[in-house]
Amino acid sequence: MIPNVLTVAGSDSGGGAGIQADLKTMLALGVHGMSVVTAVTAQNSLGVQGAWELPVEAVRAQYRSVVDDIGVQAVKTGMLASAELVEAVAELIAGTNAPAVVDPVGVSKHGDALLAASALDAVRTKLLPAATVATPNLDEVAQIAGVRVESEREMRAAAAAVLEYGPRWVLIKGGHLPGDAVDLLTDGSEEHWLRAPRHDNRHTHGTGCTLASAIASGLAKGRSVPEAVVEAKEYVTGAVAAGFALGGGIGPVDHGWRFRTDV
Ligand SMILES: Nc1ncnc2c1ncn2[C@@H]1O[C@H](COP(=O)(O)OP(=O)(O)O)[C@@H](O)[C@H]1O
Ligand SMILES: Cc1ncc(COP(=O)(O)OP(=O)(O)O)c(N)n1
Numbered sequence: 001m002i003p004n005v006l007t008v009a010g011s012d013s014g015g016g017a018g019i020q021a022d023l024k025t026m027l028a029l030g031v032h033g034m035s036v037v038t039a040v041t042a043q044n045s046l047g048v049q050g051a052w053e054l055p056v057e058a059v060r061a062q063y064r065s066v067v068d069d070i071g072v073q074a075v076k077t078g079m080l081a082s083a084e085l086v087e088a089v090a091e092l093i094a095g096t097n098a099p100a101v102v103d104p105v106g107v108s109k110h111g112d113a114l115l116a117a118s119a120l121d122a123v124r125t126k127l128l129p130a131a132t133v134a135t136p137n138l139d140e141v142a143q144i145a146g147v148r149v150e151s152e153r154e155m156r157a158a159a160a161a162v163l164e165y166g167p168r169w170v171l172i173k174g175g176h177l178p179g180d181a182v183d184l185l186t187d188g189s190e191e192h193w194l195r196a197p198r199h200d201n202r203h204t205h206g207t208g209c210t211l212a213s214a215i216a217s218g219l220a221k222g223r224s225v226p227e228a229v230v231e232a233k234e235y236v237t238g239a240v241a242a243g244f245a246l247g248g249g250i251g252p253v254d255h256g257w258r259f260r261t262d263v
Contacts, residue, residue: 003031003220006066007213008059008089009078009105010039010051010114016252017043017108017206018078024255025213029235031220033213034070036062038089039081041114045205045247048112053081056088063092073220076101076213077127083119090126099219102131102167103212106140109205109250120144129166133185133225135212136162137173152177155184156191163188169225171215175207181237185229192226196237203243203251210253211236 005026012018019035026033038059042050066072075093077100080086093100104123106115115123123144128134138149138158145161148154155172162170163186174182181199185192214235218228235258242254254260 003073003217004034004070005031005213005216005220006034006036006063006072006075007078007216008036008038008063008075008080008093009209010041010081011037012041012043012206014044014205014247014252016045016246017209021206021209021252021255022076022078022213025210025235026217028255028258029214029217031073031217034066034072036066038085039079041079043108045249045251047110047249048108048114051081051114053085056084059085060088060092063089067096072096072098074099074101074216076103076216078103078209078212079105079114080119080127081114082116083122086119086122086127090122090130094130099132099216100130101212101216101219102127102134103208104128104134104136104140104144105208106143124165128162131167132219133169133171133215133229134162134167135171135173135208135215137208138176141172149174149177152182155182159184159186160188171229173208173211175204181240183233185226187225190226192229194229194233196233199237199241199243201240201243203245203253204240205243205250205252207236207240207253210239210255
């Protein structure tokens, strides 16, 4: 049986992040990808030129259509845009019998806001408690938990602060620190440090979405959280290494890097 994975996220018209990155990752990792679109962005390699959120009713309807008929083995959330959408999605995933990977997307690589400031409380009190794994980057940790991380050592305190909001596991992504690309996975008792060489490639658009979707794909296949995260890290590291130029700015990671034999 091919496992079903659902992404609840925003559309990136440039195809590097959001729903598009999630579905490509899922295909590359051998699961059936499905989507609930929360917002539409006009986006390219230079940044986000516009964003429009969908009505809560449209998001709920998409979710119910997928879950009630097809069923899901894992869910991943990304851009949720507003407090109303965060609350609705948190309620939906809490009522679904499948692991949920919550990427609490706040700001794009170019500094464009993808979440209203007024939604942060709902992220803390509704969305994170429903997460099997939360995957904040360092800017999101600062936004959500008020903890600034400037060194690998400080990632431990950041993880503890995020775990206070109730996710079963947290993966602190250290992609924004200099040096090796180091992430910390912990549930408060086990600790797993994931280290990969930093690829000196500016075409890294979509790293966070890709990693979270890869984790959800692994969970849907029945991997444990640490196993899924190790496999996802390997996949995103290869995708960053193979990232390619597109447009005039930051190009996407290459979701198809494992299939390329002809370039
Ligand atoms: N230049 C890079 N080389 C290798 N891995 C990277 C690089 N940049 C980010 N990563 C990895 O990509 C994943 C996503 O991290 P990050 O870029 O911090 O997330 P986000 O896209 O949410 O800002 C993490 O596993 C991080 O370590
Ligand atoms: C629609 C949409 N969702 C999420 C993001 C952020 O994606 P991320 O993987 O964190 O990559 P960067 O934007 O930081 O490169 C997005 N840009 N758009």
